[in-house]
Amino acid sequence: MALTILKGTIVSAPAPGRLEVTEGGFLAAEEGRVSGVFPVLPERYAGAAVEDWGDALILQAPMDLHLHAPQYPMRGCGMDLPLLDWLNAYAFPTEARFSDPDYARELYRALARELIESGTTRVCMFSSLHREATLILMEELERAGVTGFVGKVNMDRNGGKNLQETTEESRRETLLWLEACQDFQHIRPILTPRFIPSCTDELMDFLGQLAAERSLPVQSHLSENTGEIQWVKELHPDCSQYWECYAKYGLWNRRTVMAHCVWSDERERRAMAEAGVLAVHCPDSNQNLCSGTAPVKTMLREGVRVALGSDIAGGDRLNMLDVAASAIRASKARRILDNWETEFLTVAEAWYLAVSAGASFFGARPGFAPGEPLHALVLSDSGLPRPARPMTPAERLERCLYHRQRDAVQAVWSEGRRVFSRTM
């Protein structure tokens, strides 16, 4: 029996705002699935090999529920531009480069490696509209050990130069792409209408039927900025709110991921909570593009499912430890915006959003739940300055989030398999 036993300071986030800490504990997995976290090694593992990480932190591996793979090379570019200018000057031309399979291979390999080295093992990701590059992306992710969902983008209107399909092409390429996806084990397809302005009604109708027939999940954007919302209203005068444009095509349910939701009002949030739609908060992107500041605490209180996304390259940070810290900062900006009448996200809450909140979308439970595939990372803070007094594990986690060091991740496990070691 394949057995993994890791010893260290184990910190998991089984519930919002609650950290479970086991110092000098043992995290065990059998055949790649967590069997438990134990303060003392259970009798049945006596004599088994234990990987001792000293007092390093052993954490759940984070997940990134929204990012644009082909925008990887343009992180931190054009951030002085408004959204639509930024799309036209940077995002669309960069995505168009991925018609070149060699460029795609090089960049996607680097992206997959950077994801794993920062401990991100589960993603829900946009590719470009290119079928070949999308399959290359899936190959590179699977090879590196990143698991989850990737979508070939559908966009049959309002695209960029060299970055648009006809409706017919979009249909055909999507079907061909889905066929080829059967080759992958840990990376699965997700339908990906870019956003309402990019897809004709005919294409949306097709995607809705496809989702139903093949039981496919779907990802898109929702209520990111006010200009976009106005545009959607004009395109769908029959829908009183943005979300209804997805709902009317059957793309609004528990297998739906919607990025941003910055401007979703009470009614739209209720529609999310009732349908079980997963909202993805992308704090860096919303700030960089001046979209607004999502009311995350309010969404959580109202029962909306919320997870985190890096949203590169609207977001500039790929590492989810950074993104968790950004979520805290954004919630403080929101508190200031709300005249100090709302609360901010605590470290324990933000970390839950990064590592546990999206678990159900991958069919898993939060925390290090027994029976779930092992997704874990070992984080060292020994390179940080010596503190004035001993710190608790929760304090150490906080310091690592704010003060993330590039080489802090020592080892990563994904779907039960070790996929990275610093010393490899």
Added chain:
Amino acid sequence: MALTILKGTIVSAPAPGRLEVTEGGFLAAEEGRVSGVFPVLPERYAGAAVEDWGDALILQAPMDLHLHAPQYPMRGCGMDLPLLDWLNAYAFPTEARFSDPDYARELYRALARELIESGTTRVCMFSSLHREATLILMEELERAGVTGFVGKVNMDRNGGKNLQETTEESRRETLLWLEACQDFQHIRPILTPRFIPSCTDELMDFLGQLAAERSLPVQSHLSENTGEIQWVKELHPDCSQYWECYAKYGLWNRRTVMAHCVWSDERERRAMAEAGVLAVHCPDSNQNLCSGTAPVKTMLREGVRVALGSDIAGGDRLNMLDVAASAIRASKARRILDNWETEFLTVAEAWYLAVSAGASFFGARPGFAPGEPLHALVLSDSGLPRPARPMTPAERLERCLYHRQRDAVQAVWSEGRRVFSRTM
């Protein structure tokens, strides 16, 4: 004659919002002082050794106008707490540890090294109230090549446990400290009343006289948060605004540095502009501690001198490239707060604030002005993903700010002297 000639992509910020770019240019310094930036090597340097950095960026070294050295070990700690709780639970106990000279030596050596490795060559810095540790800090900075101002903190009321002086101690220790400061060449003393609530009127009076007699600069905090402002009002009912408490002791002039100024209203801002007081914007700290969002664009428009500070450990980022990016983000938060009616800082504006805006406080001119001591760094972006198309130097600077990599700084010069090489 000692001659330094650096070849590369030279980018300087001689004026707010304006980058001066010389690709394949030469930055020359004679006897440690800039002689100029040249697109072609001048005749008089023919045959001289040229250090060729390829197409790496050669930038002005940034300056950090506000940080608390003894809070270095607690960056990213206690960020879920409100200001006063944070001071009592983290900041004061950590500062109290610096009564131990060995701890001070270890931590200050690490701080000085980290400053230089991130290219920060000029600082205006708070120490703790400990005379010995303050001198150790000055030694370590000078040894590492960090120049500028350091202040022994004065605090004779409302301090923490083991972190308060009597008025008499404060006076005596300040005078002894000033005497010992004569040993330093590039690090000079600055008077440092912690903030109005920490200093009795008697102590403020003493500091005001000392500043006048010895022509010393002064640094403190101003209008950081609303609770503090209220407290100051109660302590000085004769002053209608916070700044007047400094002004009445003669501590309000061109040699005054005031951190934060988040809540300074039009009248207080006018008092700053008229007196030539230097306001230090600390975006990370203001966000982390939920103090508020300073109206930096407004201050600049009104003619207030504004520079940037990391304000560790209210701020969690020491690297001024990060802080410049944070200033941009904060200005976007401010834009959102102002209902999109104010502008945000552009990359060129934020970079000016980081490298040039504080120059006058160190008696220097902005940009790579001829005759000024060379403060420069070489920044490589070759480790970043290959872009979809060639980038301009300004775009590369932007990407480096947002997407700072730990090992990107290749070499640093401070006061004309090379103080760091990646390959050293």
